[in-house]
Amino acid sequence: KQEVTQIPAALSVPEGENLVLNCSFTDSAIYNLQWFRQDPGKGLTSLLLIQSSQREQTSGRLNASLDKSSGRSTLYIAASQPGDSATYLCAVMNSNSGYALNFGKGTSLLVTP
Amino acid sequence: DAGVTQSPTHLIKTRGQQVTLRCSPKSGHDTVSWYQQALGQGPQFIFQYYEEEERQRGNFPDRFSGHQFPNYSSELNVNALLLGDSALYLCASSLVPQGAEQYFGPGTRLTVT
Numbered sequence: 001k002q003e004v005t006q007i008p009a010a011l012s013v014p015e016g017e018n019l020v021l022n023c024s025f026t027d028s029a030i031y032n033l034q035w036f037r038q039d040p041g042k043g044l045t046s047l048l049l050i051q052s053s054q055r056e057q058t059s060g061r062l063n064a065s066l067d068k069s070s071g072r073s074t075l076y077i078a079a080s081q082p083g084d085s086a087t088y089l090c091a092v093m094n095s096n097s098g099y100a101l102n103f104g105k106g107t108s109l110l111v112t113p
Numbered sequence: 114d115a116g117v118t119q120s121p122t123h124l125i126k127t128r129g130q131q132v133t134l135r136c137s138p139k140s141g142h143d144t145v146s147w148y149q150q151a152l153g154q155g156p157q158f159i160f161q162y163y164e165e166e167e168r169q170r171g172n173f174p175d176r177f178s179g180h181q182f183p184n185y186s187s188e189l190n191v192n193a194l195l196l197g198d199s200a201l202y203l204c205a206s207s208l209v210p211q212g213a214e215q216y217f218g219p220g221t222r223l224t225v226t
């Protein structure tokens with residue numbers, strides 16, 4: 001059974017800092033990995049999708065990397081802003097067990113002005 | 114381009130009642146998945162529908178059932194509601210069942226009293 005862990009559970013940083021969120025998974029037989037953002041009480045917004053054959057994806061100030069062999073992904077946020085405050089969720093889709101996304105519990109990020 | 118829509122936004126039900134939640138996928142998508150997110154947790158996969166059939170089911174009891182219509186929209190039905198069913202219910206759509214980017218709706222907040 002795929003287990004997804006996100007560290008840290010919560011993070012508070014001053015505006016302008018670069019930061020890294022971590023995601024680890026126990027089964028390396030993944031189809032892809034997706035990072036989401038969730039504002040309080042809202043749905044999920046897809047940030048980046050990394051296919052198993054890829055090493056990283058970039059979108060604006062966001063960069064996600066994937067090391068399938070070690071079961072790790074990182075989300076790098078450059079020059080953080082108060083508007084980045086949200087919960088960030090990592091989810092993996094296994095290649096050998098169907099169509100479900102397996103989520104971590106998320107990292108709650110607060111960027112202070 | 115319309116994204117994933119869900120209705121209603123909020124719902125309050127009494128223990129033992131039945132509830133129906135609705136989802137319209139993103140334009141062009143034919144696959145719909147449902148997730149349950151308890152407070153402070155990552156979303157948990159309930160089931161996925163493709164070509165009007167349940168393609169895969171997560172670890173949820175038979176009280177949870179669904180349907181997909183020819184226009185790809187979907188319903189989630191929960192019978193005999195329990196207090197523990199209180200959660201945010203999220204619908205996700207994708208272009209194909211496996212491997213494609215998942216797009217989530219805003220969710221339906223269900224409160225069972």
